[in-house]
Amino acid sequence: MKTVDIVTALLMIALSAVVMLGTRHLEYWSEFAPGSAFAPFWVGAVGAFLGALLLVTTLRRDQHEPHGFPGRHGFGRVVGVTAGLWLMVVAVPFLGFIASGIAFSLFLLLLVEKRPLVPSLTTTAIAVGIVYGVFVAWLGISLPQGMLGI
């Protein structure tokens, strides 16, 4: 957990720097009122302070608590699901939402969760059916259709 906290603290300090530097070209104070850079400056300053505080308290900590991240197998499943989701997002403009959703669902059930084929196909059909029924048929939301036209 110590390493995780140190990484968190450094990320916070880096983000605070991005916020402050990213708005340095804006007005901090304009005539008689705060300008556009006022809030980012103070949010960045507080963020950098909190990041530094977390870093110091972590480095001074004696106890070594185990981190909360899973083992290799569990982390692999998480990475697999995340990668599948990003691939789906990339595929949507080409295949359309429904087709990409079907592909993702089958990937998740068959490859990541290693479920049997027939229940996976049934689950995919039900899940996509619910999405289509609620969002497309009932709410009338137009989902991207891609090259396949579905």
Place this chain on the structure above:
Amino acid sequence: MEALASLMQGFEVALTPTNLLFVFIGVTLGQLIGALPGIGPAAGMALLLPVTFGLEPVTALVMLSGIMYGGMYGGTLTSVLVNVPGEAASVMTAVDGHQLAKQGRAGAALSISAIGSFLAGISAVTALVFLTPILSEFALSFSAPEYFLLALLGITATASMGTGSPIKAMIGACLGLMVALIGTDPIQGTSRLTFDSLELLEGIDFLPVAIGIFGIAEILVSMEQSQHVEPIKTRLRDMWLTAKDWKDCRMAVLRGGTIGFFIGLMPGAGPTVAALLAYVVEKKASKHPEKFGHGALDGVAAAESANNSAAHGALVPMLALGIPGSASTAVLLAALVLLGIRPGPQLLTEQSDLVWGLIASMFIGNIMLLIMNLPMAPLFASVLRIPYDYLVPGILLISLVGAYATSLSMFNVGLTLLFGMIGYWMIRADIPRAPLVLAVVLAQLMETSLRQSLMLSEGSMSIFVQRPLSAVLVLLVIASLALPAFNVVMGRRAARRARLVSGTTD
């Protein structure tokens, strides 16, 4: 008396067929979401927010609030039957509830939870009826400094009174403020932190943040291992409580409900803290404290009464002041904004049908949940037998479609995934997520009221202590920031004393 008359008007709104149907849908979904591990009520509300876009505002709100308090009832099922809390506020129920289930008393645990939740819920809604108008009228005298301090207090109190490290909770809040800064300055209209991206010019919507941080992140955590649950079987005839059970638990319900309501009023504390505190208090008050941890029915009664009461109590500051005190009420507040309604003290006067319709629907919703949880608990328990792995694809697809539906943009879907990854890191790094979401919701109010205050005072900070009310709020903000530091100092002193004593006795 005026409150009662308004409540009657609210019942007229809530008892329309459409609103009754959506109360039922909301509490049923809440019950299911609460029962299923891996996704909590706040995540469920965020996922289903896009579904409410085509509904009337009052219908949307009665459904979403039904999910919120329905989740409190649903969390009991997995806690008692599987020893896995369906959501965080049911952790204490799992401690004794599952022990009771192993002793063949699952039905009694489920019954007292349902009855306790119902009685505490109805009492909390009744208190809400009288307290909300009083607080709302008082808040009409607020001006920019008070609004800024109230929003700041909402964030600092959430960070200091929630569970976990206050430093990490404040980091979560700060992250939320940074997210909210992206886009256009609300006063001057200049672009900030957009990095020349047209999509970021409109800022980051609340929904991708909420769906990602709560929904996707919680699913990723649940995917770490294959979930296999074998719920203890329970039958309808086991649901009957004996006279002795009721005699043992009635004070627990009263104490738990009262503690829960007052904890719920405080921003940040929420149903989880309420259940924990009520359990601890009940253990001290019980005639049989040795039973706690080994199957104490009054422990279950206290925790469940408290969590439902707190869920309703959290609506008081949300409706009266426009300040959400929990992740769930933050989603409700965001729903109001998305529906084009301005939250704040004027809500009760400008949208009285909406507010009173919502309050009346909570009476109806609690009655529906009692009916569902007493005779139908074994039916809901059978849902737990569906392997969780088969539910995940549907939940993820609904999350992504919901994110797309807000602005018909795949950019938002990508943002949702990014926040999902951030939320996963936050869960695993023990960084509370509720402060982030609260900060995103409150940031614009905070910035505009701060800048307006400084504009009025020509840059002088004394405007924040000029009026007694704002001076009190400043003191409360300072107290909420000092409280964690005070706790650390007291904890270190106690540890030092314990080391000295053990050193002396050795």
